[in-house]
Amino acid sequence: MAKLKVLQFGLGPIGVRSARLAAGKESMELVGAVDIDPAKVGKDVGELDGGEPVGVKVSDDAAKILAETRPDVALHTTSSKFDAVVPQLELLAGAGCSVVSSTEEMLFPALKHAELAEKVDALAREKRVVLLGTGVNPGFVMDTFALIMSAVCYDVEKVHVDRRVDAGTRRLPLQKKVGAGISVEEFGARKARKAIGHVGLPESMALVAHGLGWPVDTMEEGLEPKVAPRDIKTEFLHVKEGQVAGIHNTGRVVSGGRERVTLDLQMYVGCPEVYDLVKLDSTPPIEAKVVTGVAGDLATAAMLVNLAARAVEVAGVNPGLRLMTEMTLPRLVG
């Protein structure tokens, strides 16, 4: 089998990881890396994480790299917003390159950008590529994992998912992202201007409802601070009692007049138990718990690389802007 030619597009913390992971896979060859940050351009990808060089230098000229290397698939890690990445998707798809993206809104692009999604889908079909949004959250623990557990059920009345993450063991940017150490008042102010919280819960809800064929009457999202009940020290921060320790993000889908999907994401410093739990009110009843949790950054890079093989496979038979439900079975690739 010929190796899959992989382009890394975007070299933030996730992108550097997915690039290195792809470079180390036997079934893949990292053929290029693109980022617009002048501090990264010209450097070997391996310099960005302080590890061994991988033999691929970062370029800011995506069109040139695409023409020179003709990749099969790009690992795309640039932004959370679908509309913001459409020009990048057009460039990649236009060059015949499939895309697996960590763009959270791209898990279910039609939710917030239906028209744009149609347009991008048409291009992907024409160019015979797959464009896919995936990741861990959204992308796996609060959506795909719940869906696959429903396969053993006669029927499902309701899907509930809990995710618990100890932000204290994660990178400083994540601790800041969840508001660790700010006041409850400041949390409210940031929430009002949408400058805090997790992106992707509505997309997870939409994917679950779509995957189960449940029309959505209403979809609600809630965001509240988790307040530190005592002083908590992390490697980077000291969160005082009464300050914000992190976020509590909830989602709820009503379909046919009944509550059918509820998601509960708690990500805060000092979270005592880390896990992912899918609970189906179903016949037979199903409760599946990832007792280790699923570590966000590592696992997101892994999902991108592992789904790259699936996206290329599906591109051969069913190209387009596709969903996780349309991929062949997600799994580790060698």
Added chain:
Amino acid sequence: MAKLKVLQFGLGPIGVRSARLAAGKESMELVGAVDIDPAKVGKDVGELDGGEPVGVKVSDDAAKILAETRPDVALHTTSSKFDAVVPQLELLAGAGCSVVSSTEEMLFPALKHAELAEKVDALAREKRVVLLGTGVNPGFVMDTFALIMSAVCYDVEKVHVDRRVDAGTRRLPLQKKVGAGISVEEFGARKARKAIGHVGLPESMALVAHGLGWPVDTMEEGLEPKVAPRDIKTEFLHVKEGQVAGIHNTGRVVSGGRERVTLDLQMYVGCPEVYDLVKLDSTPPIEAKVVTGVAGDLATAAMLVNLAARAVEVAGVNPGLRLMTEMTLPRLVG
């Protein structure tokens, strides 16, 4: 969307359940039911489980029913052995009907019947149908579930799966199948003539190794009795201390000189904790436990019906004798 036209082929305990389930699905229409048992022929499918009639009578003339009803997909529940069902698959595929089968060996037909599998695959491609083996075990808990959990991993050194089933809460035939109430000596005699135990562990091992791209050096299967440590009464049986309570079935795959897949199935009366556990020695480490367990008979019927939609979907783009790894995301269908 037109309803999927479903044929039930085989009306044992699982088949009656899958037929009724399909009949009740909004997206499906049960168009026929086939069995050779004279005691069942002519009866409404609903009479076989003592429930409401479903409006479909059992026929022993499969060719006639196929010609009259032209089903999209058959739920096939007749035998554990692939070679035994090939004439049935040929009949169904020849009529342009995809097949989702509970035939345990069909989860990975090439393991024991490589040539036959090639021949059947060629027919399925020609007729543009998908033929798929699935179920709960094999089919989900000890293979597909482990594979999908690997999607969030950088790499996996080893896959381990435990399945614990309390045979005491199951049908009498299952209690007998696992040898509950026989002597250890009798267990040995039945084992020697392959008249006891679970069918499918090698196929689960093969699917996991194949799905992860691990070449199999050696594959071993073990079968030992679980001996009752005390008297145990079930609804049907009284198992005395020292008698057989059930089976302990193990599997082990060596790949590249290393042990990489181990499966451990314990199915016996008095099993104190029922669960399914996937444990990956991986980066990041993953341990996922279905704390409810996955109830065998109900869930197997559910898998057949739910995968029928996936098989027909895949038949449109990638027909053939296919594996679970080649299906789009398994999930509940409405």
